[in-house]
Amino acid sequence: METAFNLDQSIRKVKDFPKEGVLFYDITSILTNPDAFSYCIEKMVDIYKNKKIDAVAAAEARGFLFAAPFCEKLGIPLILIRKKGKLPGKVLTKTYALEYGEDSIQIHKDDIPQGGNVLLVDDLIATGGTLKAAKELLEEGGAKVDKAFGIVGLPFLNYSQVLEGMDVVTLINYDSE
Amino acid sequence: METAFNLDQSIRKVKDFPKEGVLFYDITSILTNPDAFSYCIEKMVDIYKNKKIDAVAAAEARGFLFAAPFCEKLGIPLILIRKKGKLPGKVLTKTYALEYGEDSIQIHKDDIPQGGNVLLVDDLIATGGTLKAAKELLEEGGAKVDKAFGIVGLPFLNYSQVLEGMDVVTLINYDSE
Numbered sequence: 332m333e334t335a336f337n338l339d340q341s342i343r344k345v346k347d348f349p350k351e352g353v354l355f356y357d358i359t360s361i362l363t364n365p366d367a368f369s370y371c372i373e374k375m376v377d378i379y380k381n382k383k384i385d386a387v388a389a390a391e392a393r394g395f396l397f398a399a400p401f402c403e404k405l406g407i408p409l410i411l412i413r414k415k416g417k418l419p420g421k422v423l424t425k426t427y428a429l430e431y432g433e434d435s436i437q438i439h440k441d442d443i444p445q446g447g448n449v450l451l452v453d454d455l456i457a458t459g460g461t462l463k464a465a466k467e468l469l470e471e472g473g474a475k476v477d478k479a480f481g482i483v484g485l486p487f488l489n490y491s492q493v494l495e496g497m498d499v500v501t502l503i504n505y506d507s508e
Numbered sequence: 509m510e511t512a513f514n515l516d517q518s519i520r521k522v523k524d525f526p527k528e529g530v531l532f533y534d535i536t537s538i539l540t541n542p543d544a545f546s547y548c549i550e551k552m553v554d555i556y557k558n559k560k561i562d563a564v565a566a567a568e569a570r571g572f573l574f575a576a577p578f579c580e581k582l583g584i585p586l587i588l589i590r591k592k593g594k595l596p597g598k599v600l601t602k603t604y605a606l607e608y609g610e611d612s613i614q615i616h617k618d619d620i621p622q623g624g625n626v627l628l629v630d631d632l633i634a635t636g637g638t639l640k641a642a643k644e645l646l647e648e649g650g651a652k653v654d655k656a657f658g659i660v661g662l663p664f665l666n667y668s669q670v671l672e673g674m675d676v677v678t679l680i681n682y683d684s685e
């Protein structure tokens with residue numbers, strides 16, 4: 332059954348969101364379909380169960396949705412990658428460039444496993460900018476980061492260049508229209 | 509073993525966050541402790557597995573962390589309660605009062621099960637304001653909402669008054685200092 336599952340049918344495509352000219356790949360249609368959601372989590376477990384992963388770092392907020400069941404199933408600690416000002420403990424902060432302007436992410440310093448392997452998880456990997464900033468932040472904090480996972484990949488936005496040297500896995504990729 | 513688990517020890521208390529005079533109950537220390545995280549999800553499953561729940565609605569962003577593993581385990585559709593502007597599909601919007609100012613939440617209209625029972629999930633229930641707004645929104649959309657769950661409850665902030673008539677369950681409660 333698993334190989335016959337069509338994940339594409341469970342991903343809604345919304346034109347002109349969040350702005351004109353952008354085709355948005357919406358994963359909320361996976362969440363409302365328990366078969367699709369289980370398929371994604373089981374795939375993640377299959378891919379990573381035999382890799383040595385000491386912690387997962389998940390990007391706010393949609394990354395939480397896939398990282399949490401995965402971590403709970405495998406008993407792996409879950410670290411949050413949050414926007415500035417959301418985490419109450421001692422944090423490491425990284426500011427990075429966006430298409431227009433910049434953004435800042437934070438991670439709890441004490442959550443980072445010293446010398447441990449951290450897997451980055453997000454729902455969708457596009458430019459790779461946030462994951463690159465997260466990788467740098469985790470490495471500054473003492474972890475090793477050479478793996479990233481996304482349900483959806485948009486390779487035409489060149490994440491493989493930005494995340495060069497990393498092992499990036501996605502369950503489904505879309506080309507530019 | 510389960511009854512001996514001390515959840516309190518896995519919840520970090522941070523003084524003066526996000527502002528002076530507030531004691532913040534931080535659940536990220538549950539996420540980095542796989543035993544604590546599993547304990548919470550298993551408790552949720554035990555509490556709700558025999559109730560007739562057609563969907564879960566989870567509050568952004570920390571509510572996602574507990575709702576997602578719970579929904580995945582029980583095969584229940586997961587609806588997101590998000591801040592304005594995050595959901596790409598047709599939405600219902602509710603604006604509600606905060607201590608200072610107001611906030612708006614949105615839910616995908618087509619995700620709401622007509623006549624179905626929806627369980628509200630968040631990490632922490634304090635004033636109950638967001639969950640009340642979510643309940644009203646889901647009911648406007650055609651669902652029944654009489655159950656809410658939080659890992660942590662702060663009853664001294666009077667959520668039981670705001671959520672009057674609802675069956676509200678929390679795993680641990682804290683009194684005012």
